[in-house]
Amino acid sequence: MAKDYYQILGIDKKAPKDEIKKAFRTLAHKYHPDKKTGDDAKFKEINEAYSILSDDSKRAQYDQFGSAGPNGGFGGGYNNSSGGFDGFDFSQFTQGGGSGFEFDFGDIFGDVFGGGRRNQAKRGRDISIDIELSFEDSIFGVERTVLLNKVSKCDICSGTGAKKGTEQVICTKCNGKGSVREVKRTFFGQFESQSKCEECQGTGKVPKEKCQTCSGMGILKKETEIKVKIPSGIDNGEMIRLSGAGEATSGGQSGDLYIKVYVKKHALFRKEDTNLIMDLGIKLTDALLGSEVNIKSLDGDITLKIPEGLKQGEILRIKGKGVPYDKGYRGDILIRTGIIMPNKLSRDTKKLIESLKKEGL
Ligand SMILES: [Zn+2]
Ligand SMILES: [Zn+2]
Numbered sequence: 001m002a003k004d005y006y007q008i009l010g011i012d013k014k015a016p017k018d019e020i021k022k023a024f025r026t027l028a029h030k031y032h033p034d035k036k037t038g039d040d041a042k043f044k045e046i047n048e049a050y051s052i053l054s055d056d057s058k059r060a061q062y063d064q065f066g067s068a069g070p071n072g073g074f075g076g077g078y079n080n081s082s083g084g085f086d087g088f089d090f091s092q093f094t095q096g097g098g099s100g101f102e103f104d105f106g107d108i109f110g111d112v113f114g115g116g117r118r119n120q121a122k123r124g125r126d127i128s129i130d131i132e133l134s135f136e137d138s139i140f141g142v143e144r145t146v147l148l149n150k151v152s153k154c155d156i157c158s159g160t161g162a163k164k165g166t167e168q169v170i171c172t173k174c175n176g177k178g179s180v181r182e183v184k185r186t187f188f189g190q191f192e193s194q195s196k197c198e199e200c201q202g203t204g205k206v207p208k209e210k211c212q213t214c215s216g217m218g219i220l221k222k223e224t225e226i227k228v229k230i231p232s233g234i235d236n237g238e239m240i241r242l243s244g245a246g247e248a249t250s251g252g253q254s255g256d257l258y259i260k261v262y263v264k265k266h267a268l269f270r271k272e273d274t275n276l277i278m279d280l281g282i283k284l285t286d287a288l289l290g291s292e293v294n295i296k297s298l299d300g301d302i303t304l305k306i307p308e309g310l311k312q313g314e315i316l317r318i319k320g321k322g323v324p325y326d327k328g329y330r331g332d333i334l335i336r337t338g339i340i341m342p343n344k345l346s347r348d349t350k351k352l353i354e355s356l357k358k359e360g361l
Helices: 005-009 017-031 040-053 056-065 105-114 135-140 284-289 347-358
Strands: 127-133 142-153 168-170 179-186 189-196 205-207 219-230 239-242 257-263 270-272 275-283 291-297 300-306 315-318 333-340
Touching: 005 017, 005 040, 017 040, 040 056, 127 135, 127 142, 127 219, 135 257, 135 270, 219 239, 219 257, 275 284, 275 291, 284 291, 284 333, 291 333, 300 315, 300 333
Parallel strands: 127 257, 275 333
Antiparallel strands: 142 219, 168 205, 179 189, 239 257, 270 275, 291 300, 315 333
């Protein structure tokens, strides 16, 4: 039942902490959904493994019991959708707290990707969800509204944390400087460091009266509707990133929203670049004499002309009814034909064919 977190990170059971961190960074970098080599499922798995093995007590518990949570680990509730929206997969990024799985994305990303974001402003969590699309919607594009229960900016105070109409006053903790000095005494002597003032988030000002809706935080957890424009011609497994649509954070930049798209299979068509491909069986007589057949395309019924003397495997084309690309341009429908040979010949048919044979056909 339990996953082998050591195997997931490719490390030894006795690996020291820095080795765990190193393995995690290498893998997170490789499989991050935003990258070409990205793999959403793997990325989640790596994060899960790291969250356990990087924590001494969780790691000890995992080593002993094979799980690290009070209810037997994270396996069970990992993919629960927290709101009950059909077809959505709320990843662990939205599950802050709860089962005890907390993961500081800002921290990791600062190190792995930003190269110094750690020292910059705080950043909200990224959220990752799945969306299922019909084949038609994936071809033509569609606008979807998703409902997310996430930490968002407070609408009442527009994220300022101040009660409406109240003025901003100078922060008393930092005297309006936005940063505070800290003096640390260590074995080597006394060190002075400067850090951002937590009280005013570095702005030097605080509201005289706090917004009651968000208790002055400027953010609160609530259901938020997000409109997602799915572009035409999107492929199964492709990822859309909505910058800033992730979780908000007090006095920092919002995280991003990652939307992974799953496209349902179509009974008739499959997509290849800008073309739609389908298979079509043609009766032997239609292939010999030519005919017309009805094609149920995504644009409705289309009459397809079967040319006289159709060859086995010949590809027929309906122009401009494929996948839209650029402005007003569309690919084609490619029809791979196969000639259906009769199973059984009646005595009369046989006679007819024998006469064809005599003609040298
Ligand atoms: Zn507010
Ligand atoms: Zn301050």
